[in-house]
Amino acid sequence: MALLRTLLFLLVFYAGTVPIVLGTLLFSLFAEGARFIIPHLWGRWFLLCTRVILGIRLRIEGALPREPALIAIKHQSAYETIALLALFDRPATVMKAELQKIPFWGWAAARQGAIFVDRQGSASSLRAMMRAAQAAVAARRPIVIFPEGTRVPPGQTPPLAAGFAGLYKISRLPVIPIALDSGRVWTRDFVKRPGVVTMRIHDSIEPGLPRDAIEARVHAAINNLEG
Template sequence: MSLLRTLIFTSIFYLGSAIIVIVAVLLLPFGEKTAIRSGLVWARFHYWCARMFLGIRTRIEGNLATVPTLYACKHESMYETAEVLRLFIDPVVVFKRELLTIPGWGWVAKKHGVIPIDREAGAGAVRALLTAAKKVRAEGRNVVIFPEGTRVPHGESPPLKAGFAGLYKALGLPVIPIAMDSGRVWPRGGFVKRSGTVTFRFGEPIPPGLPRDEIEARVHAAINALND
């Protein structure tokens, strides 16, 4: 049954996503707000498909911020990459630069507002990250980063990537860590998804200006709060 539900979800979600992206590309001349709206439509469509065909729902524990914030999110599946667009207001997401090369989708993402990072470019990547961060700060938007850098199996807790501390310092924003357990129902590297509830646990805000060792330790502990 899980396999059948996954096949139905995959067929409908990716077909619908293709249509949304095509429409979003056609609307690019209308500016950033239209791209942001397209992203929200896609995220809501993703959640509807996940709920209807996979039986996956989202549960929120804790509170979202009321001021511009850096959200540091655990990353176990694709599920949360779509959910952050639905849950937050006009978020700017930090992700791999190579994703911007995807035809259509990458164009919309650029217009939406992203902070791309190239993990192979060394110091140049860090400078580009900080430049983009300053622009975002001036716009007063929320920022979402997956500080572990990539999806990890549920229960694992790798160290945070160096880019997180640099972004935290450049933005000068409070941090809210987010623990989650999406890997229980949407395992990394697995095709078949299972029904269940994904918990997003929002931790207490952490103030800006802390030393690197302290901020990394506090965020690392908080985002892994739902590990087995």
């Protein structure tokens, strides 16, 4: 049954994804707002399909931020990378540069304002990331980052990647740490199984803290689903 549900999900979700991505490419050429509205609808479509077809429900503990912030999220699966488009207002998501090479999707993500970064951490790529972040701040958009730098299985707590502290300093935004456990139900296996993804939104952390202090607080918060 789980296999059949997974196959049905892929069929239905991607059947809806194709016109959404193409719509982003087309309408963003003529209507500036379309590059944000259409990805938001895609995120909502994803959450609808995962809930109705796969039986995966999202439980949010705490209040979603409504003001510009640096949103630091635990990364356990592909689930949160799409869901965040529906949860936040015009998010500028920091993502690996390889994703920009995906045909059509990469261009659509760039039009939506994603911040691409080379995980090798070259000086030029970090400067490009900072320029893109400054543009997002100027537009009063939230910046979403997976501060550990990569997707990790449940239970693993690697140190934060170097780019987080730089973004925190240059953006001068408060940080909203978010813990989650999506990796329990949205595993790397092909077959997805029903369950609940818990997303815990912790209290805001003020800007201007020393690097050691902000990294310690964010690392502790994104790995804590207890409050």
